[in-house]
Amino acid sequence: MRLTQYARGGGCACKIPPGELEEVLTGLGAPLPERTAGDLLVGLETGDDAAVVRIEGGTAVVATADFFTPVVDDPYDWGRIAAANALSDVYAMGGRPLIGVNLLCWPREVLPYEIARxxxxxxxxxxxxxxxxxxxxHTVNDAEPKYGMAVTGIADPQRLLRNDRGEAGLPLTLTEPLGLGVLNNRHKATGEVFKEAVEVMTRLNAEASRAAVAAGVRCATDVTGFGLLGHLYKLARASGVSAVIDTAAVPYLAGAREAVRDGYVPGGTRRNLDWVAPHTDFGRADEETRLLLADAQTSGGLLLAGEIPGAPVIGELVPRGDAVLFLR
Structure with a gap:
């Protein structure tokens, strides 16, 4: 029983396109009552990875929720990937997850409960x-299977990783290779299993997050459904800078370029590229490279404005120029 055949999309590629999502969120964020508990440090304004509230005792509470349709056919692996992806939002803020609750939508008349287990x-x-x-x-009887978590964590409010703290001159570091979207799309179409992709999607971003906080990094995001270009665009825009990507330095999963050449490009990847195109100087980057840089990742790595050991530097932040993103 191939789980990916029970959903139209797969993983973070099934997100609402970023441009449409921003239209939906415009104007939200009602004034708070006078007796609201805690101080909201991170909210809707910059589209960061999680919400953060400072409470008594110098602690910040980090809250997030993330769930999606099957990205692989193996149910146990799908559960691992979805959980790692939800936890990643806390790590992307420099936090430590404390408790999660399951979010499960299940077609109870179609798929056995043993698979849900x-x-x-x-x-x-x-x-x-x-x-x-x-x-x-929480569970819901749904036409498509979906799984994820709502996660609550804690962080030091003075050492948060945020997407609006980038400064010109900082290097850009990517902790995991790209290509998850096109490989997952190929898996959905053919049943081929890509072990390296599963390993990346189930690898926690905990160590990279701790290393970033220890190194004094203050600006970061994780790379998921909006692709490297989409998430970097949001980071640079929020920080008031531009970003230059050294396309030759970006790491990719084995088979990713072949998947693009063979036509296994998710719709979400193309929508990501369309969204950032008006704000990007693509230089000499070909269509294949553009698609991979915009590829809709599921449970990808962290993108840091700073350096940590063992992760490649793929570019830098520069003063705001004629474009927000530059490919070189």
Missing amino acids: QVLSGGAAIAAEAGCHLAGG
Whole structure:
């Protein structure tokens, strides 16, 4: 039973396109009552990875939710990927996850509950690896299977990783290779299994997050459904700078370029590219490279405005120019 055949999209590629999402969110954020608990440090304004509220005792609470349709056919692996992806939002803010609750939508008359049990087991395994409590959740009878988590964590409010703290002169570091979207799309179409892609999607961003905080990095985001170009555009725009990408320095998963050449490009990837195109100087980058840089990742790595050991530098932030993004 191939889970990916029960959903139109797959993973973070099934997100609402970024431009449309920004239109939906415009004007939201009602004035707060006078007796609101805590101070909102990160909200809707910059489209960051999670919400952050400072509470008594000098602690910041980090809150997020993330779920999606099957990105792989193996239910246990799908559960692991979805859980790692949800936890990543906390790590992308420099936080530590404390507790998660499951979010499960299930076509109860189509797919056996035993498969749902395997999905939840995969999520529980990743939560345990992260040292994050997993308790309860919410279920809905739905036409498409969907799984993820709502996660709450804590962070030091003075050492948050935010997408609006970039400064000209800082290097850009990418902690995981690109190509997850096109490989997952090929898997959905053919059933081919890409072990390296699964390993990347189930790898927690905990170590990279801790290394970034320890190195004094203050600006970061994770690379998921809007692709490297989409997330970098949001970071540079929020920080009031431009970004230059050294296209030769960007790492890719084995088989990613072949997947593009063979036509396995998700619709979400093309929508990402269309969204950033008016704000990007593509230089001499060919269409294949542009698509890979915009590829809709699921549970990808972190993009840091700074350096940490073992991760490649792929560009730098520069003063705001005629474009927001420059490919070189």
